[in-house]
Amino acid sequence: MNVQPIELIILAAVLWIVLGLVGLAAGKHVGFVRSIVFPLGAAAGLVVAASAYFSTGIETEISLLGLPDLPFHFRLDALSAFFLMILGLAVFGISSYSAGYFRNEKEHIGTICLEYHVFLAAMTFVILADDAFLFMVSWEAMALSSYFLVTTDHRIAEIRRAGFIYLLMAHLGAISLLLFFGSMGGNYSFDAMRGTHLSGMQATFAFLLALFGFGAKAGMLPLHVWLPEAHPAAPSPVSAMMSGVMLKTAVYGLIRVLFDLLHLQLWWWGVLILAIGLLTALFGAVFSAVQSDMKRLLAYSSVENIGIVFVGLGLSAIFRAYAMNSLAALALVATLYHCLNHAFFKSLLFLCTGSVLHATGERNLGKLGGLIHNMPWVAWTALIGSLAIAGLPPLNGFVSEWLLLQAFLFTPGLPHSYLNMMIPVAAAALVLTGAAAGYVMVKFYGIVFLGQPREEKLREAKSAGGWERAGLLWLSSGCILLGLFPFFVIDHLAGVTDFLLGSRLPSADWLFLAPISSERASYSPILFMIVTLFATVLVFLLVRRFYHGRVRRAMPWNCGYPVWNARMQDTSEGFGQPIRQIFDPFFRIGRELPSPFDTAPKYSAKSEDRIWLWLYLPFAGIAERLADFFGKIQQGRILVYLMYNFVTLIILLLIVQ
Amino acid sequence: MSAFGLFTQLMQLFLTVLIAPLLMGWVNQCRSWLQNRKGAGIDQPYRKLGKLFKKDAVIAKNASPLFRGVPYVLFGSMCLAASIVPSLATDLSFSKAADAIALAGIFALARIAISLAAMDIGTAFGGMGARREMLVGFLAEPALLMVLFTASLISQSTSLTVIVETLAHRHVEIYPSMAFAGIAFLMVLLAENARIPVDNPASHLELTMIHEAMILEYSARHLALIEWASSIKLFAYVTIGIALFAPWGIAQSADWAGMAFALPILILKLLVAGFGLALIETVLAKQRIFRAPEFMGTAFLFGVLGMLVHFLLGA
Numbered sequence: 001m002n003v004q005p006i007e008l009i010i011l012a013a014v015l016w017i018v019l020g021l022v023g024l025a026a027g028k029h030v031g032f033v034r035s036i037v038f039p040l041g042a043a044a045g046l047v048v049a050a051s052a053y054f055s056t057g058i059e060t061e062i063s064l065l066g067l068p069d070l071p072f073h074f075r076l077d078a079l080s081a082f083f084l085m086i087l088g089l090a091v092f093g094i095s096s097y098s099a100g101y102f103r104n105e106k107e108h109i110g111t112i113c114l115e116y117h118v119f120l121a122a123m124t125f126v127i128l129a130d131d132a133f134l135f136m137v138s139w140e141a142m143a144l145s146s147y148f149l150v151t152t153d154h155r156i157a158e159i160r161r162a163g164f165i166y167l168l169m170a171h172l173g174a175i176s177l178l179l180f181f182g183s184m185g186g187n188y189s190f191d192a193m194r195g196t197h198l199s200g201m202q203a204t205f206a207f208l209l210a211l212f213g214f215g216a217k218a219g220m221l222p223l224h225v226w227l228p229e230a231h232p233a234a235p236s237p238v239s240a241m242m243s244g245v246m247l248k249t250a251v252y253g254l255i256r257v258l259f260d261l262l263h264l265q266l267w268w269w270g271v272l273i274l275a276i277g278l279l280t281a282l283f284g285a286v287f288s289a290v291q292s293d294m295k296r297l298l299a300y301s302s303v304e305n306i307g308i309v310f311v312g313l314g315l316s317a318i319f320r321a322y323a324m325n326s327l328a329a330l331a332l333v334a335t336l337y338h339c340l341n342h343a344f345f346k347s348l349l350f351l352c353t354g355s356v357l358h359a360t361g362e363r364n365l366g367k368l369g370g371l372i373h374n375m376p377w378v379a380w381t382a383l384i385g386s387l388a389i390a391g392l393p394p395l396n397g398f399v400s401e402w403l404l405l406q407a408f409l410f411t412p413g414l415p416h417s418y419l420n421m422m423i424p425v426a427a428a429a430l431v432l433t434g435a436a437a438g439y440v441m442v443k444f445y446g447i448v449f450l451g452q453p454r455e456e457k458l459r460e461a462k463s464a465g466g467w468e469r470a471g472l473l474w475l476s477s478g479c480i481l482l483g484l485f486p487f488f489v490i491d492h493l494a495g496v497t498d499f500l501l502g503s504r505l506p507s508a509d510w511l512f513l514a515p516i517s518s519e520r521a522s523y524s525p526i527l528f529m530i531v532t533l534f535a536t537v538l539v540f541l542l543v544r545r546f547y548h549g550r551v552r553r554a555m556p557w558n559c560g561y562p563v564w565n566a567r568m569q570d571t572s573e574g575f576g577q578p579i580r581q582i583f584d585p586f587f588r589i590g591r592e593l594p595s596p597f598d599t600a601p602k603y604s605a606k607s608e609d610r611i612w613l614w615l616y617l618p619f620a621g622i623a624e625r626l627a628d629f630f631g632k633i634q635q636g637r638i639l640v641y642l643m644y645n646f647v648t649l650i651i652l653l654l655i656v657q
Numbered sequence: 658m659s660a661f662g663l664f665t666q667l668m669q670l671f672l673t674v675l676i677a678p679l680l681m682g683w684v685n686q687c688r689s690w691l692q693n694r695k696g697a698g699i700d701q702p703y704r705k706l707g708k709l710f711k712k713d714a715v716i717a718k719n720a721s722p723l724f725r726g727v728p729y730v731l732f733g734s735m736c737l738a739a740s741i742v743p744s745l746a747t748d749l750s751f752s753k754a755a756d757a758i759a760l761a762g763i764f765a766l767a768r769i770a771i772s773l774a775a776m777d778i779g780t781a782f783g784g785m786g787a788r789r790e791m792l793v794g795f796l797a798e799p800a801l802l803m804v805l806f807t808a809s810l811i812s813q814s815t816s817l818t819v820i821v822e823t824l825a826h827r828h829v830e831i832y833p834s835m836a837f838a839g840i841a842f843l844m845v846l847l848a849e850n851a852r853i854p855v856d857n858p859a860s861h862l863e864l865t866m867i868h869e870a871m872i873l874e875y876s877a878r879h880l881a882l883i884e885w886a887s888s889i890k891l892f893a894y895v896t897i898g899i900a901l902f903a904p905w906g907i908a909q910s911a912d913w914a915g916m917a918f919a920l921p922i923l924i925l926k927l928l929v930a931g932f933g934l935a936l937i938e939t940v941l942a943k944q945r946i947f948r949a950p951e952f953m954g955t956a957f958l959f960g961v962l963g964m965l966v967h968f969l970l971g972a
Contacts, residue, residue, distance in 0.1 A: 370779065372721045383723075383773075390769060393755070393762040402758050405802075409809055412968070424964045427806065428957070431799040438765055438798075439791045442772045446787060451779030452719060512753060521815040527754035528737065536733030543878050547710045556717035556778045556874055570776075570784030578792045582950050 005055035006076040006128070009084060010063075012044040012051075013124040019044075020117030027110020034099050035467075037113055041120065042095035048124065049088025052081040053492070060130060067133070073189055075130035078495040079260070082336060083127045083252045089478065090244045090343045091120060097351050097471025098237040100464065101358070105235075108152060112235075119145040119241065126249050131189040132181035139177065143170035146246060149238040150230045162226075162233035169226040173216030177253075180209035184261070193261045203264040210257040211273070217250035220310060221280040222611045224303045228287075231299035232363060236354025239295060243302045244347030248339050251309055255332075258317055259500040267321040267416065274314025278429050281307025285436035286583045289443065290576035290607045292365045294353050297444055298346065301389065304433060305342045309335055311430055312404050315411075318419070325503035327410050330515050333493045333505060334403035340489065341388070341396040341482060348385040348475035349444075352378050355468055356448060359461040365444075365572035370453040375463040379449040381476040386445040388479040390438040394525040394532075396482035399513070401434055406521055436579070443575045452566040484525045486513050573605055580607060588613060665916065666740060666750040673739040677892035678702035678885065680931055687935035702888060709881035717778045717874055727774035728875065728882035731767050735889040738763045744896040745919050747818040747907060756815040757805040760897075761798055764849065767890070768794045771883070775871035786870030789946060793848050793855060793867065796953030800845045803960025807838040808901050810967050817900070825904040833970055837963030839902050844956035846898060850891045852934065854944040855952060865946065895930045899923070 023037045061074040076084075098116070102109055122145055125138035147170070151163035181188070183206045185196035198206060216223040231239045258269070284304030291297035312335030319328035353363070355378045362368055372379035388395035408427040414420050453459055464472065482489060487510045494504040505515050514522040543549075558564050580587060587607040594601030635641075682699035689696030716725065738760060740751045755763065772787035809815045811834070812823035848855040851868035858868070872883050900907070906922035944952060 370719070372723065372777075373719070387766075387769065390765070391762070392766045392769060393759055398759075398762055402762075405758050406815070409806065409815065412810065421965060421968045424806070424810075424968065425961060428799060428803055428961045428964070431802045432796075432957070435765070435795045435798040438769055439795045442769055442776075442787060442791050446773055446776035446784070450721070450723070450773060450776040451784065518753060519814060519816065519819060521756050521758075522753045523756055523759050524754040527751065528759065531737045531740065531751055531754065532730075532733045534733075535736035536729045539732050539736075539882065540729050543710065543882070547878060548713075550713045552713055552715045553718050554715050556719075556780050558780060559782070564780070566779065568781040569779045570781070570788055575784070575788050578788065578950065579795075581947075582954075 004059055004061075005051035005081075006059040006061050006074060008051040009048050009076065009124065009128065010061065010074060012047045013121040013128075015044050016041055016117040016121040016124075020114040020121075023113025023117065024110045027113070030103070030106055030109050033109050033113050034102055038095050038099035038102075039467075041117055042092045042099070045088045045091030045095060045120075047088070049085050049092065052076070052084035052088060055081045056495075070131075070133055070188070072134040073130035073191075074125075074128045074134070075190070076128060078499040079252070079255060080127045082493065082496050083248060083339075084124065086248055086340050086343045087120075087123055087127065087245050089340075090241070090347050090475075093344075093471045093474040093478070094237050094240050094244070094347055094351065095471075096474065097240075097354075097468050100467030100471075101235070101237055101351075101354055103465075104358070105152075112149070112152060115145045115148045116238070116241075119149060119246075123245060123249055127252055130191065132184075132193075133188055136174070136178060136181070140174060142246065142249070143167070143174065146234075146238070146242055150234040150242075152235055152238070153233075159233040162229035166226040166230040169216050169223060173213045173223070175213075176209050176216065177213035180206055180213055180257070183209060190261060194263075197263055200264060200266070203262055204266065204269075207258070207262060207266075207269055210254065214250040214254040214257075215276070218247050218254070218306045218310075219280075219303045220276055220306065221283055221303075222615055224280065224284070225609070225612065225616060227303055228291075228296045228299040228609075231302070231350075232293055232295035236295075236350050236357060239298075240347040240350035240354075243299070243350060244343040247302060247306055248343060251306070251313070251335075251339055254313065255335075255500070258313070259320070259332075265317065265321040267318055267419075270314045270317030270319075270321055271419070272314070273310050273317060274423075274426060277307045277310025277312075277314055278426055278433075279307070280304070280310060281433040282429060282436075283307070283586070285433045285440065286579060286586055287607075287609070288440045289436060289579040290573075290587070292572040292576075293363050294356070294365055294368070294444065294448060295350070295363055297365070297440065298349055298353065301437070301440060302342075302346055304437060305338070305346065305389075308401075308404070308430070308433065309338050309342070311426070312338060312400075312407070315404075315407055315423075318414070318423075319407075320501060322415060324413065325501045326505075327407060327413070329497035329501050329503045329505055330403065330410070331407040332497055332501065333490060333515070334400050334407055336493055336496060337403060337486070337489060338400035341400050341479075344475050344478040344482065345385045345388040345397060348472065348479065349382060349389065351468070351472055351475065352382040352385065353448075355464040355472075356461075359463070360455075360458055362455070362458075365447045367455045368448045368453075368458065369451045369455075369566065369569065370449070370458060371461060372449045374459070374461040375449075377469050377472065378464050381472040382449060383445060384476040384479050386441040388483065390441040391434050392438075393523075394483050394529045396479050396486075399483055399486045399523075399525065402513075402523055403515060404430070406515055409521075410516075439579065443572065447570075447572050447575065451569050454566045454569070484529060485510070486525065487511075490515075580605075586610070662748045662750040665746045665748050666752075669743075669745045669749065670736065670740040673744065673892055673896075674736060674885075674889060677739070677888040678706065680892050680895065680927055681888040683928065683931040684891075684935050684938075687932045688938055691935055691939040702884070706881045706885060709876075709884070710878050712877035714877040714879055716876075716879075717780075719778065720874070721777055724774050724777040724874075725879065727770050728879040728886070730770050731886040732882045732889075734763050734767045734770075735886040735893065738767075738893045739889050741817060742893050742896050743818050743821045743900055743907060744923055745907070746916060747822050749818060752816065752818045757809060757817055757820065758802065758815055760817065761802050761805065764801070764890070765794065765798055767886070768798075771871055775874075778874050780874065782866075782870040782873050786867055786873070789867040789949070790871055793949055793953060796950060796957050797845050797848045800841050800953065800956040800960045801849070803957065803964055804838045804842045804845065804901070807834050807960070807963045807967055810964065811835075821900045821904045821907060824901065825907060834963045834967035835902065837959050837966055841956045841959035841963060842898055842901065844952065844959070846894045847937065848949070848953055848956070850887070850894055853938045854941045855949050857943045865943065867946075895927060895934075896923075899926050899930065 122141035129135035288300030316331035391397040411423040775783040775787040856867040
């Protein structure tokens with residue numbers, strides 16, 4: 001028997017749907033759904049990842065399902081295989097974690113299980129789709145299932161509001177994508193689209209529609225508004241899945257359109273993506289630094305990372321437009337690597353916030369602290385995730401950052417002199433965002449896990465259970481391994497760049513990462529790790545050998561002040577204050593300051609997004625006025641509606657005549 | 658990886674780790690002289706380290722393992738930084754493991770590690786120091802990278818050894834891009850090593866300190882390791898400066914003569930640089946902490962300007 005990888009993947013997706021239905025049917029038996037259904041789903045994720053990893057070449061499959069004469073087309077090529085690998089690897093961690101996480105969801109476990117698994121299957125089909133029809137159906141299924149997941153706790157008004165914003169943005173994007181497919185010369189299968197040659201105007205139009213549609217899903221500026229609302233509202237494994245994987249389907253779509261479906265390449269498309277990416281990254285980093293809700297902070301950090309991905313994508317598109325394919329390959333490899341990394345560390349951090357939320361019931365940074373003592377598993381894995389996302393060597397975040405900066409340093413070769421000058425400025429801004437990410441992560445980790453507990457109840461917080469630990473362990477070891485052995489990923493990505501650009505990076509040896517030549521630049525995470533670790537351990541042993549390891553425990557030194565309590569620590573607002581001060585024009589800050597005579601002084605500062613005010617509220621106003629106007633037509637009496645029909649018919653007859 | 662390369666590598670590493678406190682002592686001594694004081698002698702840092710190693714460590718009751726581990730990590734990462742910056746020779750075995758970007762990454766790793774450790778106890782000073790340190794680093798790290806990028810654009814490589822070899826072969830004249838980069842680098846060096854005008858290494862006035870606030874809870878061997886790591890960091894920064902802006906005389910071929918020639922030249926350059934540092938610290942006053950972002954922003958812009966000038970003038 002010879003099973004193709006694509007068949008295995010489709011089978012796994014179908015299994016997810018079946019598991020979802022089984023979970024719905026067995027909704028009363030929480031234990032069964034948790035410890036049988038979710039782990040089976042996790043195993044299916046591993047199957048997807050493995051089949052995607054071992055797939056070679058292009059495989060297609062046509063299903064019997066679909067509309068009459070419009071069967072679904074599936075296709076697995078190097079690009080979709082890579083994104084399916086991201087999906088599968090993340091699903092394995094997140095589903096294992098979910099098996100433990102949903103223990104308190106006695107009422108909803110059945111529906112959650114169905115929505116969750118349909119969500120997984122829909123994302124798989126989005127990536128596998130080879131025609132616009134299947135793509136849009138899966139895309140919508142993905143949006144709807146995730147909407148229902150976001151509004152799991154729909155009794156809370158705030159969560160319903162968040163869900164609404166998400167649904168709205170998802171549909172704005174979907175309309176734009178529909179128009180995009182419509183503008184592709186009237187073909188509905190991707191194969192036919194590859195064959196069409198659009199004129200410059202048409203292609204630009206199609207590109208802009210696709211950018212808007214995928215950008216809305218990815219959280220590109222100024223369409224990012226749903227992210228900081230939806231992520232805190234959703235249960236943590238869902239936030240992890242949405243941030244870690246779903247955003248990547250949008251990136252996948254954009255790459256598919258830009259590098260595969262559209263024939264034409266204009267250089268300014270790349271510049272546009274790059275510029276938007278930079279703004280998004282900087283904006284996300286600055287905003288995440290001032291958040292005081294831990295999941296909002298991570299949501300803005302996702303915005304930042306999507307920005308970085310777009311920067312890489314834009315750079316790659318610029319290089320490709322000038323037919324500098326080997327450099328385009330370098331930038332694309334960095335982009336894809338970052339997608340993979342982000343799936344690992346962002347999912348990991350969202351899951352960690354889930355454990356914290358379960359143990360303490362708090363999402364507000366101002367009421368957390370000191371959890372490293374009670375929740376060592378969560379704290380140490382979160383440390384790995386935080387260091388990775390801050391882009392520190394030798395973890396995985398650094399590898400993609402390094403590759404991207406290398407690509408930037410090659411821009412002097414571009415034939416366009418103005419671009420030549422502007423792109424280093426872009427590199428500077430990118431580096432600035434990287435440094436801001438470090439700031440954000442110190443804030444996040446330091447305030448949640450270090451210091452003293454800011455509330456008494458935190459002292460009783462319980463660590464995560466076995467399933468949750470397994471998920472966290474999987475994702476955090478992924479962060480380490482992807483950082484130490486970049487060679488394997490880059491080697492695998494050669495297939496993708498070969499397929500899209502007809503060029504690949506020179507094959508590296510397993511020890512040194514040298515994308516162009518070792519003269520030019522090289523980085524060896526393993527050697528880095530060994531030298532640092534060796535020096536660290538050697539010093540430790542030497543100090544012990546020649547001196548001693550004696551330790552006395554005492555109260556911390558408080559400069560002579562006798563009272564010491566948790567309120568003296570820096571708060572999350574305090575930690576974000578310098579950034580708020582530097583980037584003041586970014587924010588609309590509402591401050592509530594106490595007067596000197598207040599007996600119970602209260603201080604609060606709320607930083608809001610100006611884009612809401614400038615872009616969304618005017619639109620919302622117009623929509624509301626329009627709705628009011630049309631509301632007058634809606635009378636609610638059958639007689640009136642029949643009248644409308646009658647009048648319409650009369651008018652139509654008049655026109656037809 | 659030649660045997661000689663490994664030898665020069667290890668020799669440079671041990672030499673750096675051993676003489677780094679001496680540079681700190683020299684800077685302090687120069688400062689004393691400039692301020693009309695007698696000074697404690699340039700071997701004072703060693704005496705201090707010896708004293709600290711002998712003491713019992715006093716650790717806050719609620720310190721986590723992270724707090725105790727960080728000094729070692731800090732020391733280990735600074736060792737790596739010291740081994741990849743070419744100070745004596747350019748034939749270094751480890752230099753392939755980490756290039757200029759990774760060097761900035763090592764400094765970021767050290768900075769984030771110490772900031773996290775500072776927040777671990779949960780005192781007011783620790784958190785405040787961590788916040789300020791991250792603020793300085795947030796702008797200093799990009800500025801450093803811009804300086805390194807300018808150098809990499811000139812030498813078409815981000816490998817530190819290749820950069821130094823290329824720069825050492827250039828004529829002794831002022832390149833506008835490197836002049837801008839030089840100003841930016843000097844500002845970064847001052848900020849990153851907690852020197853005046855951003856921070857004051859001698860200060861124990863709580864409201865103004867950054868680095869000292871972070872390590873307030875450390876004592877004995879942990880403090881000794883942190884102090885030692887700080888001096889290695891200063892040494893690494895000064896040698897990066899020398900390597901980028903005055904690379905002449907470094908041993909480029911794998912032979913003994915070059916090494917023997919390079920060592921006295923390096924010592925001479927270090928003496929001059931240390932004196933310059935002391936001079937800067939004597940004539941400048943510490944800025945208010947709120948001015949620090951401005952200072953670092955200036956450094957960053959100088960770095961970006963350096964890069965732009967490189968593209969405009971091609972030099």
